Amino acid sequence: MDFLTWGRNPWDQPILTHISWDLLWASFFAGIVFLVAHASYMVFSAHRKRHAAETDAMEAARADLPERIPRHSAAARLFHWVMASAMFTLLITAFLPIAGIRFPWVTWHWIAGLVLTGSIVFHIVHATFWLDFWSIWVGPRDLPELKAEVLRELGHEVPGPRPGKYPLGNRLYHLAIVVVALAVVASGLFMMVRIRTPFFTRNPYLFTDATWGVTYVLHGLAGVALVGLVIAHVYFAVRPDKWWITKSMILGWITRRQYLEHHDPDRWAISSSRHERT
Amino acid sequence: MAVIRDVMPAFELFQPTSIEDAQAVLNRYGTDAWVLAGGLDSLDWLKDRIKRPQAVVDLGAIAELKGVRERDGGLEIGAMTTLTEVVRHPSVGERYSILLEAAEAAASPQIRNQGTIGGNVSQDTRCWYYRAGWPCYRAGGNICYADTPDAINREHAILGADRCVAVNPSDTAPALIALDAQMVVRRAGGGERIVSAEDYFVGPAIDITRMTMLEPGDLLTAIRLPATWAGAQFYFEKIRDRQVWDFALVSVASAMRTTGSTIDRIRIVVNGVAARPLRLAAVEALVQGRPRNEGTAVVAANLAIEGAQPLRFNAYKVPLMRNLVKRAIRGVEATTWTS
Numbered sequence: 001m002d003f004l005t006w007g008r009n010p011w012d013q014p015i016l017t018h019i020s021w022d023l024l025w026a027s028f029f030a031g032i033v034f035l036v037a038h039a040s041y042m043v044f045s046a047h048r049k050r051h052a053a054e055t056d057a058m059e060a061a062r063a064d065l066p067e068r069i070p071r072h073s074a075a076a077r078l079f080h081w082v083m084a085s086a087m088f089t090l091l092i093t094a095f096l097p098i099a100g101i102r103f104p105w106v107t108w109h110w111i112a113g114l115v116l117t118g119s120i121v122f123h124i125v126h127a128t129f130w131l132d133f134w135s136i137w138v139g140p141r142d143l144p145e146l147k148a149e150v151l152r153e154l155g156h157e158v159p160g161p162r163p164g165k166y167p168l169g170n171r172l173y174h175l176a177i178v179v180v181a182l183a184v185v186a187s188g189l190f191m192m193v194r195i196r197t198p199f200f201t202r203n204p205y206l207f208t209d210a211t212w213g214v215t216y217v218l219h220g221l222a223g224v225a226l227v228g229l230v231i232a233h234v235y236f237a238v239r240p241d242k243w244w245i246t247k248s249m250i251l252g253w254i255t256r257r258q259y260l261e262h263h264d265p266d267r268w269a270i271s272s273s274r275h276e277r278t
Numbered sequence: 279m280a281v282i283r284d285v286m287p288a289f290e291l292f293q294p295t296s297i298e299d300a301q302a303v304l305n306r307y308g309t310d311a312w313v314l315a316g317g318l319d320s321l322d323w324l325k326d327r328i329k330r331p332q333a334v335v336d337l338g339a340i341a342e343l344k345g346v347r348e349r350d351g352g353l354e355i356g357a358m359t360t361l362t363e364v365v366r367h368p369s370v371g372e373r374y375s376i377l378l379e380a381a382e383a384a385a386s387p388q389i390r391n392q393g394t395i396g397g398n399v400s401q402d403t404r405c406w407y408y409r410a411g412w413p414c415y416r417a418g419g420n421i422c423y424a425d426t427p428d429a430i431n432r433e434h435a436i437l438g439a440d441r442c443v444a445v446n447p448s449d450t451a452p453a454l455i456a457l458d459a460q461m462v463v464r465r466a467g468g469g470e471r472i473v474s475a476e477d478y479f480v481g482p483a484i485d486i487t488r489m490t491m492l493e494p495g496d497l498l499t500a501i502r503l504p505a506t507w508a509g510a511q512f513y514f515e516k517i518r519d520r521q522v523w524d525f526a527l528v529s530v531a532s533a534m535r536t537t538g539s540t541i542d543r544i545r546i547v548v549n550g551v552a553a554r555p556l557r558l559a560a561v562e563a564l565v566q567g568r569p570r571n572e573g574t575a576v577v578a579a580n581l582a583i584e585g586a587q588p589l590r591f592n593a594y595k596v597p598l599m600r601n602l603v604k605r606a607i608r609g610v611e612a613t614t615w616t617s
Contacts, residue, residue: 007413
């Protein structure tokens, strides 16, 4: 399997053109393999869940908390679903033609790309000034939580830290999406200069052939990576045990019981006055 | 422009005598196979070493692909029928004279003696950037060299461009679409598919690397002309740099039915302005029921060029196309050219 495709420019120099589309299928099957492997593990493993009695006791102790805990503001939810729509449109328009389902895709693709770009800009501003910016990021301080989560997955009773607002897997996924989405958006915006749009005067000579090659490869790699990442995301979104998180992205809140069962109140503090910033 | 360097590279040559045998070879070699009809476009590609097939399948010995036959009140033309045979067939001249004119306008007598109608409609674009073997979109790359600030693009597209600005070079294609012809395609996986001539051609928005809907292993076996437009009022005109032998800069083909001076039905197609022959459906809808006169022709011609986006050197195609559409609707005698 080749990873990259090459051509020769008019000066007979070797130039990168784009990634091999075999990588699309590699990413697709990697996503499916992960899905099957994780689902199998969850069926057959002895992963540790908090006992109902334990949660009952916590709920009785924290009856001062509101019944509904705000988790995602309307603006955050709007961003999420706009971004999801743009992402699906981008993936469909990019990869169905490669898979043999042909249709005029270019205009839809760059429009969806601009929607994604706009939604990301909105999200950055919104998260910086209106949300708890650092709650979604991962760092060395999360190592104890990682260790505790792994041990719980292996069936051990672990008193260690539970997640704050976002589970560790959620934060790791966010980090991956940040890297990949920024790469695909940045490269895609430059690639718009090569096609006819109302925004740019076409200029295929903005960069050298070598730089364009790297840009196309970066866009392609990020694009196929998104295939696997989106498969994983959709898989977790529809899993019954994660449905409470998905539901919160629709309704904006989780129940007090879900909050106490899955989160560490010390790391995601909710006041009974319900002035929590989401 | 590509340079013919020396003798062509070696390949396996197959000369099957049946469609089944031809497709067996095509299926065995897949994308490494090359279908040879008249060979006039093929040999350029092979000698220039831009296309390097492992196997060449010469269809010249398949008798069932040749000849013009009566069918359902219309005609069926084998894909390997030469353009000269099409031109000389009496039924073509009597009932489908637009196809006669279009086929006769193709290239030179020598080329028409060798070139086939199947090859004429399936030939690749003449964009010299593409034919030079550079990694443009159509060749699987990521740039259109003809749509750059300093490109030489006098012959390229003014409509329907989607990254690639190459145009379809076929003379018979617009006539066949105007006649509502049906293309008979034997699929690689078996079975036959009948597609309208209009759908036989694909633009870069759908597939930037191909000019037709033929997949590797598919064979165009015949072209059927329905009786619907037999004996209609036809118009074909091809504008080229050299009258004796050249590809079209712009061509127009129309088939029309009238009652008195009123246009009842019309099909009108232009070529040389986009990567596929363009049927002007909006123009057809506009002129149906209207009198066939200068006023209708002017309105229709202005509608035809709506959305045209000329490149640096091909803005002349806009008034050229407008005038050709006007002439096709009104007729030559009473039409004046406008710039």
